[in-house]
Amino acid sequence: MKDAQPRTIYLKDYRAPDYWIDRTDLKVDLHEGQSRVEATLSLRVNEAHWTPGQPLPPLELQGSELVLEGAWVDGVALGADEYQLTEQGLVIQAPSARFELRTRCRIEPQNNTSLEGLYKSNGMFCTQCEAEGFRKITYYLDRPDVMSVFSCRISADQIRYPVLLSNGNEIDRGVLEEGRHWVQWHDPFPKPAYLFALVAGDLQHVSDQFVTRSGRTVTLQLYTEPRNIGKCDHAIDSLKRAMRWDEEVYGREYDLDIFMIVAVDHFNMGAMENKGLNIFNSSCVLASADTATDASFQRIEAIVAHEYFHNWSGNRVTCRDWFQLSLKEGFTVFRDAEFSADMNSRAVKRIEDVSLLRTAQFAEDAGPMAHPVRPDSYMEISNFYTLTVYEKGAEVVRMIHRLLGAEAFRRGSDLYFERHDGQAVTVEDFVRAMEEASGIDLTQFRRWYEQAGTPRVTVSDSYDSASGRYSLHFSQSCPATPGQVSKLPFHIPIAVGLLDAEGHDLLPDSTRLVELTEAQQTVHFEAISERPVPSLLRGFSAPVKLSYDYSDAQLAFLMANDSDAFNRWDASQQLCVRVLQRMVPQYLEGTPLKVDGVLTEAFSALLRAPVSDPAALETMLVLPAEAYLAEISEPVEVEAIHAAREALANHLAERFAPEFEHLYRDSQLEGAYQPTAEHMALRSLKNAALGYLARGSDAGVELAHQQYRAANNMTDRFRALATLVHCERGSARALAKSCLQDFYDNFKNDPQVIELWLSVQASCQRDGALERVQALMAHEAFDAGNPNKLRSLIGVFCSQNSIGFHSGEGAGYRFLADQVIELDQRNPQIASRLVTPLTRLRKYPAARQQQMREQLQRIFTHSLSPDLYEVVSKSLQ
Ligand code: B3K
Numbered sequence: 001m002k003d004a005q006p007r008t009i010y011l012k013d014y015r016a017p018d019y020w021i022d023r024t025d026l027k028v029d030l031h032e033g034q035s036r037v038e039a040t041l042s043l044r045v046n047e048a049h050w051t052p053g054q055p056l057p058p059l060e061l062q063g064s065e066l067v068l069e070g071a072w073v074d075g076v077a078l079g080a081d082e083y084q085l086t087e088q089g090l091v092i093q094a095p096s097a098r099f100e101l102r103t104r105c106r107i108e109p110q111n112n113t114s115l116e117g118l119y120k121s122n123g124m125f126c127t128q129c130e131a132e133g134f135r136k137i138t139y140y141l142d143r144p145d146v147m148s149v150f151s152c153r154i155s156a157d158q159i160r161y162p163v164l165l166s167n168g169n170e171i172d173r174g175v176l177e178e179g180r181h182w183v184q185w186h187d188p189f190p191k192p193a194y195l196f197a198l199v200a201g202d203l204q205h206v207s208d209q210f211v212t213r214s215g216r217t218v219t220l221q222l223y224t225e226p227r228n229i230g231k232c233d234h235a236i237d238s239l240k241r242a243m244r245w246d247e248e249v250y251g252r253e254y255d256l257d258i259f260m261i262v263a264v265d266h267f268n269m270g271a272m273e274n275k276g277l278n279i280f281n282s283s284c285v286l287a288s289a290d291t292a293t294d295a296s297f298q299r300i301e302a303i304v305a306h307e308y309f310h311n312w313s314g315n316r317v318t319c320r321d322w323f324q325l326s327l328k329e330g331f332t333v334f335r336d337a338e339f340s341a342d343m344n345s346r347a348v349k350r351i352e353d354v355s356l357l358r359t360a361q362f363a364e365d366a367g368p369m370a371h372p373v374r375p376d377s378y379m380e381i382s383n384f385y386t387l388t389v390y391e392k393g394a395e396v397v398r399m400i401h402r403l404l405g406a407e408a409f410r411r412g413s414d415l416y417f418e419r420h421d422g423q424a425v426t427v428e429d430f431v432r433a434m435e436e437a438s439g440i441d442l443t444q445f446r447r448w449y450e451q452a453g454t455p456r457v458t459v460s461d462s463y464d465s466a467s468g469r470y471s472l473h474f475s476q477s478c479p480a481t482p483g484q485v486s487k488l489p490f491h492i493p494i495a496v497g498l499l500d501a502e503g504h505d506l507l508p509d510s511t512r513l514v515e516l517t518e519a520q521q522t523v524h525f526e527a528i529s530e531r532p533v534p535s536l537l538r539g540f541s542a543p544v545k546l547s548y549d550y551s552d553a554q555l556a557f558l559m560a561n562d563s564d565a566f567n568r569w570d571a572s573q574q575l576c577v578r579v580l581q582r583m584v585p586q587y588l589e590g591t592p593l594k595v596d597g598v599l600t601e602a603f604s605a606l607l608r609a610p611v612s613d614p615a616a617l618e619t620m621l622v623l624p625a626e627a628y629l630a631e632i633s634e635p636v637e638v639e640a641i642h643a644a645r646e647a648l649a650n651h652l653a654e655r656f657a658p659e660f661e662h663l664y665r666d667s668q669l670e671g672a673y674q675p676t677a678e679h680m681a682l683r684s685l686k687n688a689a690l691g692y693l694a695r696g697s698d699a700g701v702e703l704a705h706q707q708y709r710a711a712n713n714m715t716d717r718f719r720a721l722a723t724l725v726h727c728e729r730g731s732a733r734a735l736a737k738s739c740l741q742d743f744y745d746n747f748k749n750d751p752q753v754i755e756l757w758l759s760v761q762a763s764c765q766r767d768g769a770l771e772r773v774q775a776l777m778a779h780e781a782f783d784a785g786n787p788n789k790l791r792s793l794i795g796v797f798c799s800q801n802s803i804g805f806h807s808g809e810g811a812g813y814r815f816l817a818d819q820v821i822e823l824d825q826r827n828p829q830i831a832s833r834l835v836t837p838l839t840r841l842r843k844y845p846a847a848r849q850q851q852m853r854e855q856l857q858r859i860f861t862h863s864l865s866p867d868l869y870e871v872v873s874k875s876l877q
């Protein structure tokens with residue numbers, strides 16, 4: 001066990017820095033062996049912490065894995081007794097209230113496997129500084145409330161690294177001896193160090209332009225390795241749409257003359273919003289019809305927009321400290337979700353986001369790492385880039401939007417951006433701007449930022465036909481989470497509709513927003529002519545678990561009639577969940593699994609109605625995921641859930657074979673591939689139908705094979721492949737094998753396609769899954785140094801292949817523990833993310849729980865990074 005336990009940092013201990021850094025001038029000299037970083041910092045004491053005449057506080061700079069070669073104060077070299085090197089960094093005594101510190105350090109980016117700080121990916125140099133990576137580049141006040149004007153001079157070999165990029169504008173360049181060259185960059189906007197970026201490589205770029213609404217021309221450039229130059233158009237188009245949208249919806253214009261994106265193969269997450277120089281995981285930016293699925297086209301559009309939107313929500317107005325992370329992330333996810341909803345199907349986007357929230361964020365909220373949207377403590381901040389901070393944080397902003405209305409929300413965001421431009425601020429500043437602009441009191445609402453856990457809302461109703469009064473009785477509670485035993489009531493906006501017997505809305509304007517603020521609360525609706533069916537939490541107006549005792553027939557009624565598209569989908573899911581939950585005990589008792597008739601009838605109505613919205617229909621054909629069914633079960637009966645879901649899917653496949661065949665035929669598209677919302681919707685419906693057809697008959701399997709061979713785009717090809725690989729029918733076996741081989745042979749040089757190839761195999765639940773995953777780890781396509789490959793294979797297996805991961809008397813748990821222990825030495829951030837499935841141990845029956853615990857304990861006997869230490873220790877508590 002590790003003896004030096006990482007320190008816990010508390011929000012309540014926040015203190016402004018003792019010094020500010022007005023200017024940061026970097027000289028980065030890149031080499032294959034040792035690179036050099038010279039940093040000249042213009043320092044100024046924080047006058048709030050110092051009275052003239054008193055001794056100046058020591059300057060404590062953070063630094064990690066740096067070799068200090070020299071330090072100079074106001075041009076004079078410091079002697080060995082004039083500075084201290086500590087475990088955290090470098091400490092010096094300030095000579096005066098303002099001074100200049102120059103340091104020179106050696107670093108070895110080529111040996112930096114953590115992918116944090118300055119590192120190498122496929123021969124190019126790149127950086128990732130958020131949250132605390134800049135301290136691996138030079139000694140610095142590496143905290144977001146220290147905002148500085150940066151300049152950066154990069155020098156490197158001219159042949160290997162013809163392209164040298166940093167933030168802001170290129171202001172000069174020149175040639176040096178020995179085939180080297182340099183480029184000088186300057187960023188006029190003060191920024192925290194986490195937004196610094198540097199790239200050096202043999203890259204090509206595509207270029208475009210955007211004219212802002214005030215008439216300025218901005219150059220847009222996307223840099224990539226030459227082989228990927230044909231995969232840039234979609235990202236550039238997405239960027240232009242995002243720039244226009246932010247002007248129209250938020251009145252925000254881009255501020256520099258150039259906006260650059262660089263695609264990098266080795267990257268710990270999706271992308272990074274460095275000022276003027278976004279760095280992207282290749283899989284989140286590169287796309288072509290032949291190599292990317294519709295899902296990745298949409299993901300790219302969303303992530304490009306997300307990073308772009310950070311230019312205001314994150315960069316111009318940044319976070320005071322990392323506890324405020326959701327200030328930029330929750331707000332920016334809300335912004336990108338609304339952008340995607342405007343570009344595509346609003347209902348489908350909402351359904352996708354809510355599915356993720358309910359499956360994964362609710363699980364996080366119920367697990368050992370549960371934390372508020374604004375956490376109040378952490379050991380390692382990298383562990384807090386979570387679904388809670390991002391997705392629940394976005395839901396919290398969405399609730400503010402709903403409570404205020406679009407116009408007042410816009411006044412609030414204008415006030416926030418204008419008042420805090422160039423500042424590092426807090427969630428409180430954001431909420432206050434919203435309050436001031438709207439006149440709405442959000443005092444109680446702030447609890448959403450402070451209290452962890454998913455609130456439960458239980459609803460019952462009563463109707464008095466004599467007076468025409470219909471009443472909804474609400475009660476709310478929130479389960480205990482680590483460190484928070486009891487919770488106060490939340491301010492919960494609940495959008496309610498009431499349907500008459502014909503399925504029409506009874507309320508004027510169709511929906512009323514109920515604001516729940518008490519633990520128990522009753523709301524009355526007057527002049528209601530008949531007992532209605534309530535449609536609750538329309539559009540998922542709050543991130544809660546709501547229950548109302550619907551009958552199966554009422555759910556089927558809502559599924560067919562609700563005017564709220566989200567709630568039609570939700571009713572279909574709830575009905576499926578009910579049916580599946582009744583099948584779980586049948587499986588455990590060994591009795592035949594029975595599908596209830598109401599569900600069959602509801603599907604019959606759904607499939608026989610004319611298709612008005614193919615995308616929405618597709619979402620209703622997708623059964624609740626096993627991971628979602630697991631989240632709502634306690635204990636999780638893995639095999640029973642799987643068997644029930646399979647039985648239901650097979651039942652629908654058999655019962656509605658002709659309908660699926662029609663859907664399949666009617667959704668065919670002619671002509672060249674287009675990643676438009678309309679075409680994507682038809683493809684997704686067609687491929688959902690194909691999945692059922694292949695379950696239902698050998699002819700369906702053959703259809704999938706034909707589609708695989710004839711496809712003119714990656715969506716159809718990959719969905720056909722996935723259908724074959726996941727199909728339980730004997731006739732699919734050989735076809736799956738040959739198509740997998742064919743797919744590999746055709747795409748082995750394309751990393752993004754190989755990620756799909758790995759993930760489709762990792763998620764295959766047939767017997768022997770662990771052995772297949774282990775064999776793939778030895779395959780030439782796998783690279784344990786690349787996070788995308790780790791996620792596609794190990795991550796997908798452990799989080800999406802429940803049968804494989806939980807089978808073999810804990811063999812899957814041992815496997816994951818082995819991987820995590822090894823990986824922690826190289827890349828702690830990824831190790832600590834991959835371990836997540838083991839942290840859910842308390843959801844499982846005793847025997848499995850014990851096996852999972854043993855593996856967590858085994859991990860804990862090793863000397864761990866702070867990242868993994870925090871997650872494992874909290875899971876074992
Ligand atoms: N802000 C980055 C995430 C950085 C994660 C650091 N471990 C990407 C984003 O959310 O836009």
Ligand code: ZN
Binds near residue numbers: 306332
């Ligand atoms: Zn973000």
